[in-house]
Amino acid sequence: MFTTPRLIAIALCAALNFALGSVVFLVKLPIYLDSIGTILCALLIYPDRKAAFVCSFLAAMISTILTTIFINPFLIWFSGTELAIALMAALVIARSDDVFRARPLPVVKFGARVVFYGILTGVAAAVVSAPVVAYVFGGVTGSGSAFLVAFFLKAGEHLMTAVLHSGFTAEPIDKTLQVLLAALLYRATPADFIAMVRAQPVPAPT
Amino acid sequence: MTPNGALVFAAIIILATMVSRVSGLLLLAVLSVLFVVIEVGRHATTVLRRALALTIPLALFMIAVWVGVVGRAPEDIAADQPGSRLSALAYVAIVCARLFLIVAITQAGALRFSALTPLQFVKTLRMPLTFKRLAVLTLSLIETLHQAIDRAHTALIASGVITRRLSVRNLLHGWVLVQTVWLTAITSVTGRMRDKWPIENTLNLLDPLLTEQKAPRFDARDKTWIALGAVAATVIVWADVHGAP
Amino acid sequence: MARREFIAGRNFSGRSQALIAQAKRFGPQTYFIGPYAEAALSGLSSMVADEIELYRAKGNAVPRPSFGQITVDPHRKPQSLSGGEQVMLALHCFSVSAYTALAIDTALEQLDTRNRREAFGYLDEGAFDVALTDNRTRPTQWNHLELTTTDLRYACDWDQLGAAIVPNRAPLITIRQLSFSYQPGRDIFRDAQATLEPGRAHRLTGPNGAGKTTLLKILVGALVPRTARILLDDVAYQPWRSGNVALALATQNPDQQWCGATLREDMARRRAALAGRGIQKSLADQRIAKLASTLGVSSVDQHLYELPLAARKRISWLWPFAGAHPWIMLDEPTIGQDDETCAALAHALALFCEAGYGVMFVTHDDGFAAAVPHCVLHVENMQIS
Numbered sequence: 001m002f003t004t005p006r007l008i009a010i011a012l013c014a015a016l017n018f019a020l021g022s023v024v025f026l027v028k029l030p031i032y033l034d035s036i037g038t039i040l041c042a043l044l045i046y047p048d049r050k051a052a053f054v055c056s057f058l059a060a061m062i063s064t065i066l067t068t069i070f071i072n073p074f075l076i077w078f079s080g081t082e083l084a085i086a087l088m089a090a091l092v093i094a095r096s097d098d099v100f101r102a103r104p105l106p107v108v109k110f111g112a113r114v115v116f117y118g119i120l121t122g123v124a125a126a127v128v129s130a131p132v133v134a135y136v137f138g139g140v141t142g143s144g145s146a147f148l149v150a151f152f153l154k155a156g157e158h159l160m161t162a163v164l165h166s167g168f169t170a171e172p173i174d175k176t177l178q179v180l181l182a183a184l185l186y187r188a189t190p191a192d193f194i195a196m197v198r199a200q201p202v203p204a205p206t
Numbered sequence: 207m208t209p210n211g212a213l214v215f216a217a218i219i220i221l222a223t224m225v226s227r228v229s230g231l232l233l234l235a236v237l238s239v240l241f242v243v244i245e246v247g248r249h250a251t252t253v254l255r256r257a258l259a260l261t262i263p264l265a266l267f268m269i270a271v272w273v274g275v276v277g278r279a280p281e282d283i284a285a286d287q288p289g290s291r292l293s294a295l296a297y298v299a300i301v302c303a304r305l306f307l308i309v310a311i312t313q314a315g316a317l318r319f320s321a322l323t324p325l326q327f328v329k330t331l332r333m334p335l336t337f338k339r340l341a342v343l344t345l346s347l348i349e350t351l352h353q354a355i356d357r358a359h360t361a362l363i364a365s366g367v368i369t370r371r372l373s374v375r376n377l378l379h380g381w382v383l384v385q386t387v388w389l390t391a392i393t394s395v396t397g398r399m400r401d402k403w404p405i406e407n408t409l410n411l412l413d414p415l416l417t418e419q420k421a422p423r424f425d426a427r428d429k430t431w432i433a434l435g436a437v438a439a440t441v442i443v444w445a446d447v448h449g450a451p
Numbered sequence: 452m453a454r455r456e457f458i459a460g461r462n463f464s465g466r467s468q469a470l471i472a473q474a475k476r477f478g479p480q481t482y483f484i485g486p487y488a489e490a491a492l493s494g495l496s497s498m499v500a501d502e503i504e505l506y507r508a509k510g511n512a513v514p515r516p517s518f519g520q521i522t523v524d525p526h527r528k529p530q531s532l533s534g535g536e537q538v539m540l541a542l543h544c545f546s547v548s549a550y551t552a553l554a555i556d557t558a559l560e561q562l563d564t565r566n567r568r569e570a571f572g573y574l575d576e577g578a579f580d581v582a583l584t585d586n587r588t589r590p591t592q593w594n595h596l597e598l599t600t601t602d603l604r605y606a607c608d609w610d611q612l613g614a615a616i617v618p619n620r621a622p623l624i625t626i627r628q629l630s631f632s633y634q635p636g637r638d639i640f641r642d643a644q645a646t647l648e649p650g651r652a653h654r655l656t657g658p659n660g661a662g663k664t665t666l667l668k669i670l671v672g673a674l675v676p677r678t679a680r681i682l683l684d685d686v687a688y689q690p691w692r693s694g695n696v697a698l699a700l701a702t703q704n705p706d707q708q709w710c711g712a713t714l715r716e717d718m719a720r721r722r723a724a725l726a727g728r729g730i731q732k733s734l735a736d737q738r739i740a741k742l743a744s745t746l747g748v749s750s751v752d753q754h755l756y757e758l759p760l761a762a763r764k765r766i767s768w769l770w771p772f773a774g775a776h777p778w779i780m781l782d783e784p785t786i787g788q789d790d791e792t793c794a795a796l797a798h799a800l801a802l803f804c805e806a807g808y809g810v811m812f813v814t815h816d817d818g819f820a821a822a823v824p825h826c827v828l829h830v831e832n833m834q835i836s
Contacts, residue, residue: 002336004409008395011343016388018344019351033384062344073260073312074305136224138301139280140268150275159280181381185388188712190756193392196399323526325501345497349530350489354707361708364671364700365770366724370691375724382710382720389756390706397487398494405474405483405554408493411505 001051005196009044010059013037017063034075035175037063038082039089039182044189044197046094053090060086074141077132084128085175088121093179100183114183118176125175126167134163145170207245210332211428212315215241218435219311222442223304230442231303237438238307241431242314249317257310265302272298329416332423338416339409350391358386454580457590460598461789462761463605466584467556469598473582474554481580482506482550484541486557486787487760491541492529499532500525502540508549518546518573533659534561534703534783535815542570552580560587560786563815586789587816605747605762609795612745612772613802615738621649621777621809622683624670624697626835631665631676638833639665640676645828645835649777652800652810652823657830663813666830667780671695698811699776703783705767706756714743714766715751718773725775734773742769761787772799778809785816797822 016037041056060082068076096113099106133141133149139159140146145166152162223234242250272279278289279297319327324345328338362368367379403409424432456473460466467486474481484491496502499521519539523532529540538558545553559570571590574581589595624647632638639662647653655663668674670681672690681688683697690696702708711717715736722734740751746765748758755763764787771779779800785793793816800810800823811828814820829836 004403005399007336007340007343008399011340011347012391012395014340014344015347015351015391018348019355019387020384036384058340062340066344066348068312069316073309134280137264137305138268138272138297140264140271146267146271147275150271153271153276153280153283156283158284181384184381185385188385188389189392190389190396190754192757193396196396323498323501323504325496325498325504342495346494346530349497349528350494353528353530357702357704357707360668360671360673361700361702362710363673364695364698365708365710365721366694367710367720369694370672370675379720379724385712386707386709389709389712390704393706393756394487394489395494397485397490401471401485402483402490402493405471405481406550407479408495411493412495414509415505 001048001054003197003199005193005199006045006051006055009041009197010055010062013041013044013056013059014062014066016040017059018066033178033181034063034067035060035082035085036178036182036185038085039093039179040185042086042089042094043097043100043182043186044194046090046097048198048200049090049094052094053086056089057083057086074137077136078129080132081125081129084124085121088117088124089182092120093117093182096183097186100187105187110183114180115176118179119172121179122172122175123168126164126171129171130160130163130167133167134160139163207318207427207431208423208425209319209327209330211424211432212245212318213331214424214428215431215435216311216315218432218439220308222435222439223307225446226304226442227446228300229445231300231307233438233441234307235303237434238311238314242310245318245431246314249320253310253313253317256313257306260309261302261306264305265298268298268302269295325415329418335413335416339412342412342416347391347395350394351387354387354390355383358383358390362386453578454582455574455590455593456580456582456596457593458582458584458596458598459589460584461601461791462787463602463759464598464600465602466598469596470554470556470582470584474552477552477554477580477582480550481552481554482541482545482548484538484545484553484555484558489530489537490556491534491537491558493544497528497530498525499523499527499529499540502529503544503547506544506548506550508547512547513549513551513579515546515577515579516573518542519569534786535563535566536659538562538570539566542573546573550579552582553577554582556584557586557787559583559585561783561815564817567815586785586787586793587818604749605759605765607747607765607792607795608745609799612742612799615742615745616772616802616806617774619774619777619807621807622686622697623647623649624688624778624809625680625682627680627682628678629669629676629681629835630678631662631669631674633665640835641833642678643833643835647778647809647811647828648826649809650804650807652804652812652825654820654823654825654827655811655813655830656827661830662833663830664782666835667698667700667782667811671698671700695776697776698778698780699771699773700780701767701771701782701784703786703813705760705763708767708770709755712756713752713754714739714748714769717755718751718769721770721775734775739769739773742773746772764788765792768796772803774808777807778811779803781810781812781814783814784812785814785819793819794822 014037017034020033038056038060041059042052045052045055064075064079064082099109099113133139139149148166148169149162152165219234242253246253272294273291277291277294279293282289282293328341362383363370367382368376458466458469474483493502493505496505521543538561559567562570626645629640629643631640657663669676672695675691709717710720718739743751746769747762748766797819804810
């Protein structure tokens, strides 16, 4: 499973997840781009779904650990969310790799799939993140969604429910954006690199 | 102390922090301070500064939400009780204390080994070779991406595609910077995989370095700290079972 | 006796493939320094100290003198070094390694004159096999392999390029009271001043870290100086606020400047960024396609990153040559380009100056610089002279 090109793809996607925080800061974007590498890794390695999942999850965990150590010590708590995103990427999103690379770009089909996958991934991420946000962070992680949580709490909802509802509102938007960016990067990636990454490992002679 | 020991000790402290009540947090705080002072030494103030820098904004945010807006603690909401802002503040204090400890112990662990180069650090970790290779590759590629980001940022500002400050243009075109950086990195690694690495057999230089094992997995210091952490965690769980505050 | 193999030929004559074939013939103990960004580095280290440690021979050292003194901080990130510094580091790593042969693909062109001399001295005297391609030097007393056939797919048409130049009127750039530092107390510029005259070429010189790239970043608006009074003719110019309206830049690594995966995407975004400035005609699709073909790229739908490196370098000049901005800035334009291309480029820059453009370039290639009538702007000790 771990050929040299795949190790490179994992490391590159992990590095992308980690380094994109710098880009966000430089262009002052009000979003997080911390899972683009995870989704992209699955797209690169598909159609070997098992390898796509394992490699994309590895990329996610490496970037999560590094980000936890150097930038945001709270991110490690969301490892479950990374697992969910890697699963979605390898089993669902990557099925549309041909649409994402089609030339000319089929705008409607491309857009529809990005939105659909983004919503699906966002819902999954919200469900998996909710217990962490509720019990580790008391419902507030410092992002704007905290005010959504406050709104729902004020309305009398229990903490977990409030966090879930807040997540269902914010996560699909964030994940749709990330699926879009991952798809665009995948589309732009040179064919020879993808061929290297997808080449199956040569079995040892018997 | 070895990185393996620091990792295990930090994991114990973090897990214990998550389940502990006020008395448990106090015990863990004492143990963490001892660790920071003994192991981190002169960088101890850096640990404190970073932990405060990360936790204070979150605390202020939580106070604004829980005390300012909601006005009661989650337990009060769950029990359908009117609660009070004071109970909300107490809840915020406990959550923030936990987060502060987690950040502090994580930063202490990182700073403890700041004198090691990345290769030296990864070499000492007890993990499969594939993961060590990945760690080394990722750290190197992060630097490659950072350099590419800086240079591409200049070039794209020069061409007017993005701006230096927040703008609608950046919202629409900021992703071009991401694409440029990604493709630059791809080109670089493709060239290495095609030419330099096969000619030199470069990866074969890395493996012996990563698998050099001269020291045991845990040294005496590691075992002492791990034992202390385990005792603290046991006391906390026992106290929790017996209803200590 | 150590082998010295020099592989000569024009761009796209197959030199890189021949070099790699020779490297394989040398055997598995061959160290390779390639032509592209970071190709000198292993890609496995994030500190200079780790890069050296990776290559250092462990108990099987080859008896040979170490190359060069490593003057950079060992904790520095190799990726943050300039191209020349990376090549010097690579040569040092080879010298302390167990490799018995060395193959270098045009990488020595990134070195300044002094380092180049030192590198060639080491190659000439070392008791190890060497295979080399280089556009600036033909070492004597080496075996020469001359490759004469050239792939014409990426051939440039310099006559057509010259005919396609649109006259412009570059403003006089006056820089006064320029002060800048990345960190407090460590000024890069302190009350520096310079004048850049239209219709002339200017060569930026100075040691690594002196501020050449910093000056460039200030002029395009990527950095904010502490103080500066910059005028375009007599009009105040603050690109960090109002955006860049003066300089079209071709970066040293061409891959870092693209705004799209294909040439069409790239130019469309640049065009959109300049919408409303009345220069749409110079960036029209037809003209861009024509300019691209003069620089060796026949289709605007060409995936830029799938082009050979030398072709990517040439097409990176398209933006400055398109005439969108009156000042042209080229950062190390001759790296990896053969003599014929360098001579043609020098002539083209002279034509642009005659057409009213201003030109700035950074290069270690004294031969190329001499072919472009220019004045020198030397950046050192916080001043520009």
